[in-house]
Amino acid sequence: MAKITAGISTSHVPALGAALDQGKTKEGYWAPLFKGYEPSRQWMQENTPDVVILVYNDHASAFSLELVPTFAIGCADRFQIADEGWGPRPVPVVEGHPELAWHIAQSAIEDEFDMTIVNRMPVDHGLTVPLSMMFGQPKSWPCQVIPIAVNVVVYPPPSGRRCYHLGQAIQRAVESFEPNLNVQVWGTGGMSHQLQGSRAGLINQEFDKAFMDDLVANPEVLMQKPHVEYLREAGSEGVELVMWLIMRGALGPQAKELYRFYHVPASNTAVGHMILENA
Numbered sequence: 001m002a003k004i005t006a007g008i009s010t011s012h013v014p015a016l017g018a019a020l021d022q023g024k025t026k027e028g029y030w031a032p033l034f035k036g037y038e039p040s041r042q043w044m045q046e047n048t049p050d051v052v053i054l055v056y057n058d059h060a061s062a063f064s065l066e067l068v069p070t071f072a073i074g075c076a077d078r079f080q081i082a083d084e085g086w087g088p089r090p091v092p093v094v095e096g097h098p099e100l101a102w103h104i105a106q107s108a109i110e111d112e113f114d115m116t117i118v119n120r121m122p123v124d125h126g127l128t129v130p131l132s133m134m135f136g137q138p139k140s141w142p143c144q145v146i147p148i149a150v151n152v153v154v155y156p157p158p159s160g161r162r163c164y165h166l167g168q169a170i171q172r173a174v175e176s177f178e179p180n181l182n183v184q185v186w187g188t189g190g191m192s193h194q195l196q197g198s199r200a201g202l203i204n205q206e207f208d209k210a211f212m213d214d215l216v217a218n219p220e221v222l223m224q225k226p227h228v229e230y231l232r233e234a235g236s237e238g239v240e241l242v243m244w245l246i247m248r249g250a251l252g253p254q255a256k257e258l259y260r261f262y263h264v265p266a267s268n269t270a271v272g273h274m275i276l277e278n279a
């Protein structure tokens with residue numbers, strides 16, 4: 001049977017992708033940040049999954065205000081790299097896993113999560129930056145990827161509780177898929193960030209660190225957190241953190257923290273990253 005072996009969380013700041021693509025990762029501003037991901041790239045080489053279920057948000061690349069799905073699952077066999085205004089990032093095309101994706105769609109929908117099924121979805125920095133941070137710059141990505149796009153851009157986004165429960169539904173789906181597959185679930189976005197207005201650049205390290213602690217040990221506390229608390233404490237884009245709860249819900253209650261990294265600044269944001277092993 002397929003099994004979820006680990007969960008990864010990471011910020012997806014587009015400037016990280018640009019730093020990599022432009023060969024700037026050893027420069028002063030970026031060096032400490034990329035150094036913090038080195039142990040993860042090492043761990044990933046030794047623990048490469050067959051499939052990553054990559055929970056991210058689309059930033060008006062595949063979708064627009066004309067169509068805003070709350071939870072969309074990519075069932076295609078490949079996903080092109082989106083052009084976000086500077087041409088597509090120079091990274092490999094993303095290969096999907098249609099059989100597992102359709103299985104998750106069916107299982108989750110029967111489980112009362114009304115997923116939007118998507119067969120064409122160019123993927124933007126929300127998905128490609130986490131792949132780059134974990135795998136570096138390979139000629140092709142070393143695993144297949146099932147994108148799950150979550151609306152955290154247009155009000156109202158789904159609640160943290162709903163996200164956690166979706167993670168649990170994903171776990172049930174994966175563990176009822178017969179082929180033997182090593183599957184990881186990644187939750188991306190965050191941490192504190194406020195990209196516009198008078199509070200632009202807001203960083204709340206205390207909030208971010210408590211969130212990481214609770215993600216491991218007390219996810220039920222995070223399930224209660226209302227959107228307005230993310231907005232107030234972590235900035236308007238801080239609400240991307242609900243996507244980490246989908247990852248956490250897909251792991252067992254005793255998930256073990258293998259690695260944690262936290263760094264300020266990266267563009268306007270705090271970068272947070274964790275590796276959790278599914279006990």
Ligand code: DHB
Nearest residue numbers: 012013014059267268269
């Ligand atoms: C930035 C961060 C994001 O998460 C994003 O989607 C776009 C921009 C930033 O810090 O610049």
Ligand code: FE
Nearest residue numbers: 012126189240
């Ligand atoms: Fe974002």
